[in-house]
Amino acid sequence: MRKFNRFMALSLTVAMAAASFAGCGDKTQDSTTATTAATTKATDAGTDAGTDSTTTAAATPSGEGEGSVLNIQCWNEEFKSRVTDHYPGYTEVDATHGKIGDVDVVWTITPTKDNAYQNQLDKILPDNANAAADDKVDIFLMEADYALKYVNNDVSMPVADLGITDADIADQYQYTKDIVTSSDGKLKGLSWQACSAGLIYNRDAAAEVLGTEDPDAVQEFVKDWATFNTTAAKLKDAGYKVVSTVNDTYRVYSNNVSTPWVVDGKITIDANLSQWVTDSKALVDAGETTTFTLWGDEWSAGFYPDGKVFSYFGPAWLINFCMAADKEGSIANSGRWGYTVGPQAFYWGGTWIAAANGTDNPTLVKDIMLTMTTDKAVLKEIVQKDSDCVNCPTLLNELASDSSFASAILGGQNPYAMLAAGAEKVDMSNISAYDQGCNEEFQNNMTNYFDGNASLEEATDNFYKAVTEKYPELTY
16 A cells, blocks of 8 residues: 655655755744645755754655554654644644545554553554554554563564664764663664753742852752752741652652662662652651652642742753643742752653554654654754753754743743753663652652651562562562
8 A cells, every 4th residue: 555645755855955055044933833835844954054854754765555544652642742743744634633645644542540551552562463454553652661661572663674773863862762772772762852850949949048049059059969958958947848749859869870670580779769768758857848749739839939849850841831831920930940950960751752563654654753853953843832852962052052942931041051961961771671660669658658657667668569569570
């Protein structure tokens, strides 16, 4: 069966040839919609200053003989909106259907609640190669916490098998590749995001308690955990919690471990996680933070001045989409958050695009993966429209010196230099396939200790029991 219409490839080829004589041009601030002509996108890609685009649809094979339906499995609307808004030639049909040329795109969205999304993948991916042509999964999305579950088996394709080379993805952060590299060294996915993160602080609280709201100056008060904890006492005296909850700091510690959760089948508790327990217990006992769960109303009360919270730890998406920027009276709406590095570099989140083994659409899958994660013109559109921190060091460095990318939420601060530097420091060499379950159970059981409902020994023992119930093959 035919793939996507080849008029698109021809149009792109002509447009890009013309663009090569046009010189540099500026892209508009507003992103194009899903119905933007492919030739317009190609011209933008070729004329955007600094773009070295060799991976657009113009360079792909014809795809003749491939599938007429592209099936995509995901857990929310995020990737769908990125494709709808930014992939050349995509036309939205309805909430779960679209068109790319003559290819029907079908979106299956299964929420993550009660592990439903992973259960869906586990049900359909193993026998994908034997599915009917129109039912074959072509693309599925993964998060870092469970990526290795799908990377370390044959339900996902190495990107090299699609024809994607190391040169194609040279301008991406290494940690985004490490997360989806199998134990035998095969890269199994790509991401358009680099979710490096830092400390988001209340400028008014900083000025009141620390005598400055300047990011570099505030960094000196939070530059390591010992200093951070000393600052927490000063903030408490002024009526502020240093963070809303101990769970705000957990990912910072867990991203900086020196050993994986599981070594030779045995559960290990890294020294950095033990330090999180020690530091968190001291903060809770001193009344300098709480044990609230993330995303609840108590946790988010600090998005407003009366919540009296000094800081949250998070990436660009937390700043832009989760801190009530659209709510009058919030700190974000008033532009009174600031951003600095904090005690340790870390990341939070990200979505990876994977090709399902058995896909009958490798040509289009390859083009989507490369366009959405390596085309600088497309990535710049994503920054402009969606405020993502994208997986492209050269682009982030360009944005860092562009005053038009100052954040109103951050009081006019441009965070991209800091985000880029943070992404360079992220080390994910110690991830394991057990991270999601181990992290969840560790936080759950240590909360009982922090709240005085269990001794440290009891909490630790309960953690081991919970993890081995979840993963019976493990020991401790």
